[in-house]
Amino acid sequence: xxxxxxxxxxxxxxxxxxxxxxxxxxxxxxxxxxxxxxxxxxxxxxxxxxxxxxxxxxxxxxxxxxxxxxxxxxxxxxxxxxxxxxxxxxxxxxxxxxxxxxxxxxxxxxxxxxxxxxxxxxxxxxxxxxxxxxxxxxxxxxxxxxxxxxxxxxxxxxxxxxxxxxxxxxxxxxxxxxxxxxxxxxxxxxxxxxxxxxxxxxxxxxxxxxxxxxxxxxxxxxxxxxxxxxxxxxxxxxx
Amino acid sequence: xxxxxxxxxxxxxxxxxxxxxxxxxxxxxxxxxxxxxxxxxxxxxxxxxxxxxxxxxxxxxxxxxxxxxxxxxxxxxxxxxxxxxxxxxxxxxxxxxxxxxxxxxxxxxxxxxxxxxxxxxxxxxxxxxxxxxxxxxxxxxxxxxxxxxxxxxxxxxxxxxxxxxxxxxxxxxxxxxxxxxxxxxxxxxxxxxxxxxxxxxxxxxxxxxxxxxxxxxxxxxxxxxxxxxxxxxxxxxxxxxxxxxxxxxxxxxxxxxxxxxxxxxxxxxxxxxxxxxxxxxxxxxxxxxxxxxxx
Numbered sequence: 177x178x179x180x181x182x183x184x185x186x187x188x189x190x191x192x193x194x195x196x197x198x199x200x201x202x203x204x205x206x207x208x209x210x211x212x213x214x215x216x217x218x219x220x221x222x223x224x225x226x227x228x229x230x231x232x233x234x235x236x237x238x239x240x241x242x243x244x245x246x247x248x249x250x251x252x253x254x255x256x257x258x259x260x261x262x263x264x265x266x267x268x269x270x271x272x273x274x275x276x277x278x279x280x281x282x283x284x285x286x287x288x289x290x291x292x293x294x295x296x297x298x299x300x301x302x303x304x305x306x307x308x309x310x311x312x313x314x315x316x317x318x319x320x321x322x323x324x325x326x327x328x329x330x331x332x333x334x335x336x337x338x339x340x341x342x343x344x345x346x347x348x349x350x351x352x353x354x355x356x357x358x359x360x361x362x363x364x365x366x367x368x369x370x371x372x373x374x375x376x377x378x379x380x381x382x383x384x385x386x387x388x389x390x391x392x393x394x395x396x397x398x399x400x401x402x403x404x405x406x407x408x409x410x411x412x413x414x415x
Numbered sequence: 416x417x418x419x420x421x422x423x424x425x426x427x428x429x430x431x432x433x434x435x436x437x438x439x440x441x442x443x444x445x446x447x448x449x450x451x452x453x454x455x456x457x458x459x460x461x462x463x464x465x466x467x468x469x470x471x472x473x474x475x476x477x478x479x480x481x482x483x484x485x486x487x488x489x490x491x492x493x494x495x496x497x498x499x500x501x502x503x504x505x506x507x508x509x510x511x512x513x514x515x516x517x518x519x520x521x522x523x524x525x526x527x528x529x530x531x532x533x534x535x536x537x538x539x540x541x542x543x544x545x546x547x548x549x550x551x552x553x554x555x556x557x558x559x560x561x562x563x564x565x566x567x568x569x570x571x572x573x574x575x576x577x578x579x580x581x582x583x584x585x586x587x588x589x590x591x592x593x594x595x596x597x598x599x600x601x602x603x604x605x606x607x608x609x610x611x612x613x614x615x616x617x618x619x620x621x622x623x624x625x626x627x628x629x630x631x632x633x634x635x636x637x638x639x640x641x642x643x644x645x646x647x648x649x650x651x652x653x654x655x656x657x658x659x660x661x662x663x664x665x666x667x668x669x670x671x672x673x674x675x676x677x678x679x680x681x682x683x684x685x686x687x688x689x690x691x692x693x694x695x696x697x698x699x700x701x702x703x704x705x706x707x708x709x710x
Contacts, residue, residue, distance in 0.1 A: 326596075
């Protein structure tokens with residue numbers, strides 16, 4: 177189980193996370209929804225160690241992650257597929273995958289994992305020697321997911337995987353998310369596309385202004401209301 | 416015609432060390448996204464260490480070369496700790512200004528330790544020039560070219576064939592993503608800085624050994640040559656740095672021959688200006704340009 181408790185993170189004096197607590201069950205897809213500026217990406221960056229929390233704890237299977245460097249967090253089994261994908265544009269697809277396995281030393285295992293990624297994402301295999309910067313948005317998203325999987329994470333974090341992609345590609349990405357989860361990967365997902373997210377998620381949280389304001393399972397709240405709160409926040413929903 | 420070819424040969428030889436200077440510069444820029452104005456002065460400190468080892472102990476060229484490289488690398492780490500490590504991400508101007516301050520500091524330190532203006536530096540290789548028909552090639556120039564191209568090839572190998580190189584290219588491509596795949600960026604950066612300064616040290620040793628003298632102004636000279644060659648070649652590119660250096664060397668040799676030494680530097684600046692105005696990304700497209708635009 178992955179557990180975040182009472183995390184506070186700030187940019188200078190502005191507190192972006194004001195005491196966030198949530199739990200992600202192993203083997204499940206958990207989704208975090210909320211309007212822009214709610215602090216969703218900040219939470220992801222804090223879990224990944226890019227931002228250091230002011231206080232609070234982040235535990236994976238009981239082991240504390242808060243305060244560790246991003247590299248240590250990767251080696252503990254947490255990988256983030258960042259917002260906007262952030263592939264290495266001047267590296268080939270294959271090199272991007274190799275970079276994803278940077279913390280690993282098992283040469284043979286890395287090679288066989290690259291083959292597994294090619295099997296799962298045939299388009300990456302076709303473009304294995306192409307510079308990642310020349311791929312389409314959807315292909316870059318697949319590469320970003322494959323790169324994160326190369327570290328063999330126990331928990332896969334995904335920040336807005338559907339951002340800027342055409343509807344057909346979005347559907348494909350969500351198929352992949354469901355498939356990865358069926359193979360046993362625990363997924364914690366931030367998503368703008370509440371409709372798609374609620375279709376795959378086992379559990380979801382709503383975040384508004386740096387706080388978790390609702391947690392439940394899809395179907396527990398009418399989708400309309402979730403969407404309204406996810407996009408517009410509670411106050412607009414009441415008024 | 417004979418002059419033109421002879422100048423080109425001389426220019427390529429000298430230009431190879433400009434290329435090395437640019438290579439060290441471009442690695443620091445690519446990895447840090449910041450300009451290190453103290454780069455040349457770090458190389459100059461290495462040069463002074465080399466000249467002390469030579470004058471005090473009568474060391475041979477290889478020992479002097481090692482002293483220059485180690486001195487430049489240590490000075491590079493000093494600059495990194497002082498001007499780059501403590502600055503927050505995005506504070507590029509603060510780093511550049513503080514690296515300018517350290518430039519002045521290193522130059523004054525060199526003058527304090529060795530107050531006479533000019534000191535002797537051991538020659539690289541002696542012996543009559545090699546005659547090739549109407550052309551003559553200096554032996555020390557040949558050693559310079561060979562060492563420079565060999566080192567550039569080695570740098571390329573490290574960048575594209577090793578785990579450390581993968582880490583460097585990941586940081587150059589996207590620093591946040593490099594963190595996310597598990598590159599220990601805080602560990603890699605000072606190493607990259609030291610390595611880049613050591614490359615500058617090799618270039619510095621080659622140039623000083625050909626000139627057979629060193630002055631405190633060598634720091635400024637090295638920063639300027641490296642900077643111009645890097646801008647001509649294209650920021651962040653290894654082949655670009657080498658090409659830019661070679662081109663700068665040839666341009667300088669030709670303009671020195673036809674217009675004299677005063678005009679030579681003017682022509683170099685004009686070429687830099689022309690590149691900045693007409694083709695700002697340099698001869699070879701940049702490694703970092705695409706990613707900085709996206710970020």
